[in-house]
Amino acid sequence: MATETISPETTKESGAQTSPSSPRSSRKKNRRIILIASGIGLVLILLLIFFVAGRSKEAKPIVVTVEKAAIRTITQVVSATGKVYPETEVKLSPEVSGEIVELPVKEGDVVKRGQLLFKINPQLTRTQVDQAQAALSAAKAASLRAKAEELRTAEEFRRTEQLFKQKLVSETEYLAAKTSAEVAKANAEAAIYDVQRLESQLKQAREQLSRTVVTAPINGTITVLSAKVGERVVGSIQMAGTEILRVADLSTMEIRVDVNENDIVNVKIGDTARVSIDAYPNRKFTGVVREIANAAKTKGLGTQEEITNFEVKIRILDHNGLLRPGMSGNADIETFTAKDVLTVPIQSVTVRASESGMTAEELSRKREEQVRQTDGSAELINEKMRQQQEKADRAKLLRVVFVKRGDRVQMVPVETGIADNAYIEIRKGDIKVGDEVISGSYRAISRELKDSARVILEVPGAKK
Structure with a gap:
């Protein structure tokens, strides 16, 4: 079996062949790491931007004031303005026309009932009294003559009647005597009536004379004096007279x-x-x-x-x-x-639409916007239709109170009772004693607040 021997030279050559590939592989890995880190950083930056943008778009909290709902005794009040007057005030005008010759009082004087207030010149009415007295005297004399004539003709008729029964006078003489007696009797009665008429005229003239003197009808004070001595005034018998005083x-x-x-x-x-x-x-x-x-x-x-x-x-x-x-x-x-009774500040109660939560002002703007979008057909909407729409919008409005729950408010529909100048009774609604209800500002309550709106309490003394 042969054994291959590797020489040191061969080993050096192979090491020389493998060493260039190692740095390139490291650089590729480093680039991948940098790209991944850059991507992660970019994502974080985008998320931060979105978060900041979302925070900036969120509505700022509304500055409000609060007051706690509490049990109170309240009195319903009806307020009205007017003028002060005496319960009893008498306006005095003369009943007869003429010149004021006496006026012994002045404005502010305290007078007693029956005290002289003013006097009208009595010369004319005194003359009328004298004339009526003379006419009455003449009428009484005429009445006596008529009565005497009545007695004479009655006696003559009695004798003529006896003679007529004895057939000593004619029927013509009898009828003439009878007629004379009847005429004399009628004249005597007429004279009596004439006396009564003139007595009434004399009484009236005397009353007119007495009306030239005007006295206080009540105990009181002269509050108005609008005439002076020497002025001519109009009586109130036939027309509205001149007011002298009160x-x-x-x-x-x-x-x-x-x-x-x-x-x-x-x-x-x-x-x-x-x-x-x-x-x-x-x-x-x-x-x-x-x-x-x-x-x-x-x-x-x-x-x-x-x-x-x-x-x-x-x-x-x-x-x-x-x-x-x-x-x-x-x-x-x-x-x-x-x-x-359970009460809240009267300004805390406002109105909102039952479905949308819109204010009355927002409903009005919505109606106007709908009219503008009708492309000329607004002319067809007459006043009656507009009033009907307003009535329908008012029917949608509910009385509500905004209650502070944490940093937000809850819109609570309520049924109210009587109110005084500061507080109003709450008969129905999810409000309890101690609940913090929004009591200001007026703009926030009437226009700005919505259900779940964020709020912040007003700092006393802070600039608005």
Whole structure:
């Protein structure tokens, strides 16, 4: 068996032949590693870009304020503005025309019932009284003559009748005597009636004379004086007379306010009212509703600004003589009180569409956009159809409250009850005592907030 012997030279040659292939293989491996690492880095960079872009697209949190739902006692209030008036005020005009000759009072004077207020020149009416008296005297004299004539003709007729029965006078003489007696009797009766007529005229003339003197009908204060001595005024017997003055009882004052037709159904006689007078900004007066008008007062009839109100008279109980007629004020009428009910701030309750969650403003913009996309057919949409669409949109609106859950809000549909100036009763809805409800801002509640929107609490003193 032969044994092959490998010489050192042969070994060197083969080593020389294999050594060039090893560096090339290493370089290829290094390039593959670099490419793989570059790909992984590129993917990471793209993922980072996408993540940052996604974070930037996410809506910024809405700045809000919150207040906790709580159990409170609230009183429903109907507010209205008006003017202060005396409960009793008498406008005085003369019943007879003429010149004012006496006016012993001035504005602000306190007068008693029966006290002289003013006097009209009585000369003309006194003359009329004298004429009526003279006419009555003449009528009474004529009545006496007629009565005497009646007695004379009656006696003559009696004698003629006896003679006629004895056939001593003719029938013609008998009938003439009878006629004369009947005429005399009628004249006597007419004279009596004439006396009664003239007595009535004299009484009327005397009443006219007495009306030239005007006295205070009530105890009160002269609140208005619009005439002076020497002025001629028109009487009120046949037309609207000249107003001379007004007497008012300032011990009982009231404020007359106009209550909207939507609120008047809640107001009752006897309801308590808190009255604020502009002249006394730091004081509240207590009042009670004493009268509610049955007929409405309408302003702007037939226009878009048409308003229907009812006048309500509120007696002010504790004015202590501080009020003057004509002062402006505001009355908060307490119509109903609910004790120990769940309440939230009144501004927290807003409206959203039941299906889409859109605000009323967004629904309005959507309607306008639909009209613009009708390509000229908008002219076919008349006012009635527009109103019907608005009515349908309003029917979709729900009352909702936004409740803070963590860093987001939940839109909770609610059923509300009565409200006062600050809080409103929650009758139904997924709200519990202590829940943080969104109470501001108005823009956030009415326009910006949606269900599950991110929110952040407003920092007190931070710039908005």
